[in-house]
Amino acid sequence: MRIFRLFYLLINIFILQLIQVAHAETEQVIRQGGLYLEEISEKDSQMHIMHDSNRLTTVEFNQKYYLLYGIPYNTKIGAHTVEVTANNQKRFIRMNLKSKKFDTQYIKIANKYISPSTNTLSRIEKERANISRAKEMWLNSNPDIKFIKPVDGITTGTYGTKRFYNNEEGNYHNGLDIAAPTGTHILSPSSGKVILTGDYYYNGKFIYLDHGKGLKSIFIHLDKILVETGQIITKGEVIGKVGNSGASAGPHLHWSVMLNKTYIDPEIFLNHRIIRYFSLED
Ligand SMILES: [Zn+2]
Numbered sequence: 001m002r003i004f005r006l007f008y009l010l011i012n013i014f015i016l017q018l019i020q021v022a023h024a025e026t027e028q029v030i031r032q033g034g035l036y037l038e039e040i041s042e043k044d045s046q047m048h049i050m051h052d053s054n055r056l057t058t059v060e061f062n063q064k065y066y067l068l069y070g071i072p073y074n075t076k077i078g079a080h081t082v083e084v085t086a087n088n089q090k091r092f093i094r095m096n097l098k099s100k101k102f103d104t105q106y107i108k109i110a111n112k113y114i115s116p117s118t119n120t121l122s123r124i125e126k127e128r129a130n131i132s133r134a135k136e137m138w139l140n141s142n143p144d145i146k147f148i149k150p151v152d153g154i155t156t157g158t159y160g161t162k163r164f165y166n167n168e169e170g171n172y173h174n175g176l177d178i179a180a181p182t183g184t185h186i187l188s189p190s191s192g193k194v195i196l197t198g199d200y201y202y203n204g205k206f207i208y209l210d211h212g213k214g215l216k217s218i219f220i221h222l223d224k225i226l227v228e229t230g231q232i233i234t235k236g237e238v239i240g241k242v243g244n245s246g247a248s249a250g251p252h253l254h255w256s257v258m259l260n261k262t263y264i265d266p267e268i269f270l271n272h273r274i275i276r277y278f279s280l281e282d
Helices: 002-027 118-136 266-277
Strands: 035-040 049-051 057-061 064-070 078-086 089-097 104-107 154-157 162-165 176-179 185-187 192-200 204-212 215-225 238-242 252-259 262-264
Touching (some): 002 266, 118 192, 204 238, 252 266
Antiparallel strands (some): 049 078, 057 064, 192 204, 215 252, 252 262
């Protein structure tokens, strides 16, 4: 009996360790497409902290102040230094990037998205210029980093996946895909301001939201846009409906998140992962 109990105990410890390993892997935030966070003084939080002519995000959370840096997808694994300037003084952010294995996905889309006509190319160029302008905008309000999931659905694409479209290698996947029936409500994951909407060649109907201080979200392939440029949005507000517009292979929401004009993994903001990972709450 005692031996059996010991065996039972050992099995339990083993399972617990497995869970902890799995937890540590999914929780890893300082990695490609992840983010770096550091506590700073209130005075520093009001400065323009710049990297490569991009202003970095600062956040006030529970009466403390933090600097956030979105780690680009192509950053090398291991020791990494980011040079920033604040009030013309150089500073260095040092981090140790952990590796993360990204999946590969094969997707079928209409051929017109693989080789657009000359007329369409000029349209795409104009649309890219509008998106670039939206990326440049700065809203000086404190972002709410406790995000909620914008759509209740099935995850069909994660950040960082290497993608092949009709067997041709395309860009890495820069957001999170959540499949749900056409017409499903899209909730704003956090408060913000609508900085751009449209019906673009690749994006289809989309909404660009500024959550404040360089933290932004884009929602694409919508069926309906229910907000207007300039509108102030509260967290949880219905902003649009899930669809299949643009270069999409079925009804789903594609949601991308950006910090310092860099696409990072939206899942870092879900389930309060960022709060837990950096122990921002007691
Ligand atoms: Zn997607």
